[in-house]
Amino acid sequence: xxxxxxxxxxxxxxxxxxxxxxxxxxxxxxxxxxxxxxxxxxxxxxxxxxxxxxxxxxxxxxxxxxxxxxxxxxxxxxxxxxxxxxxxxxxxxxxxxxxxxxxxxxxxxxxxxxxxxxxxxxxxxxxxxxxxxxxxxxxxxxxxxxxxxxxxxxxxxxxxxxxxxxxxxxxxxxxxxxxxxxxxxxxxxxxxxxxxxxxxxxxxxxxxxxxxxxxxxxxx
Numbered sequence: 668x669x670x671x672x673x674x675x676x677x678x679x680x681x682x683x684x685x686x687x688x689x690x691x692x693x694x695x696x697x698x699x700x701x702x703x704x705x706x707x708x709x710x711x712x713x714x715x716x717x718x719x720x721x722x723x724x725x726x727x728x729x730x731x732x733x734x735x736x737x738x739x740x741x742x743x744x745x746x747x748x749x750x751x752x753x754x755x756x757x758x759x760x761x762x763x764x765x766x767x768x769x770x771x772x773x774x775x776x777x778x779x780x781x782x783x784x785x786x787x788x789x790x791x792x793x794x795x796x797x798x799x800x801x802x803x804x805x806x807x808x809x810x811x812x813x814x815x816x817x818x819x820x821x822x823x824x825x826x827x828x829x830x831x832x833x834x835x836x837x838x839x840x841x842x843x844x845x846x847x848x849x850x851x852x853x854x855x856x857x858x859x860x861x862x863x864x865x866x867x868x869x870x871x872x873x874x875x876x877x878x879x880x881x882x883x884x885x886x887x
Contacts, residue, residue: 668742669742669766669877670763670766671765672748672766673685673689673745673747673748674768675748675750675771676752677750677772677781678750679750680806682747682770684849685804686702687714687747688855688870690702690743690745690854691723691725693742693745694722694724698743699726700725700743701725701726701744701745702727702728703728704747705730705731705760706747706749708749711727714849714852715727719851722852726738730746746760746764758791762795762797767788767801770803770805770806771804771805771806772818773812775814781821788801793828798884800884801834802836803825803834804836804839805819806839807839808839809840810840834881836873836876839866839870840866844858844866856870
């Protein structure tokens with residue numbers, strides 16, 4: 668089973684949007700997908716509640732209120748995390764993951780918050796002795812803006828304590844496609860390719876990493 672964690676202590680950075688779209692992408696590929704929502708707001712579960720019954724099934728777990736029991740034969744566990752997570756709850760989430768995706772918004776406040784959080788996350792990885800892999804995604808970006816350029820430059824430079832670069836996978840634009848999809852319990856991959864071609868191309872950079880060995884923990 669592959670476990671993919673959407674994580675950032677900063678609220679409003681698009682973790683749920685990414686989690687639901689990743690879950691739907693793999694469900695469309697015929698995979699058995701579980702979407703575990705650790706956020707008490709329950710936004711991922713709200714998305715599942717309006718998902719049409721004729722779409723590929725995704726099993727939801729309201730993980731913030733129930734013990735997490737992932738069904739056998741699950742191919743992908745997608746984890747949507749809460750904002751302001753730290754301490755033991757953060758450690759528990761990190762220990763569940765093979766891969767961590769960190770969505771970051773294009774604003775000075777979000778960049779500073781991400782810098783602090785990634786430092787905290789790296790320290791936690793050392794304490795836990797975990798080989799979980801990290802990658803970043805620029806999210807809700809308005810292209811050709813100063814803020815987008817600043818975020819792009821920052822994500823191209825950040826490194827792990829050992830000097831290795833943290834993979835910067837893609838720049839996902841701010842698009843009404845995501846809003847319409849969320850309202851309908853769908854993903855952008857369930858809209859007409861003609862309407863979502865640009866967004867799909869950006870996402871493929873994320874999935875190329877997730878589907879490669881580079882996103883898997885290094886054997887100890």
